[in-house]
Amino acid sequence: MAKVPPFHSSNPSDPDVYHDRDECSRGKLIPPHNRVSGTGGYPRCKVCGYLG
Numbered sequence: 001m002a003k004v005p006p007f008h009s010s011n012p013s014d015p016d017v018y019h020d021r022d023e024c025s026r027g028k029l030i031p032p033h034n035r036v037s038g039t040g041g042y043p044r045c046k047v048c049g050y051l052g
């Protein structure tokens with residue numbers, strides 16, 4: 001389990017949150033071509049919050 005630099009999805013239909021845990025189940029759903037570095041100004045993903 002590791003913390004990673006913040007990333008979010010460029011897909012408008014995805015939740016407006018950012019992820020920073022590599023094992024996040026929701027973050028893993030974001031395909032590489034939709035993955036954007038940074039928080040996007042969004043709040044942190046709740047799943048990432050549970051993970052630490």
Ligand SMILES: [Zn+2]
Pocket residue numbers: 018019020021024025026027045046047048049
């Ligand atoms: Zn997450």
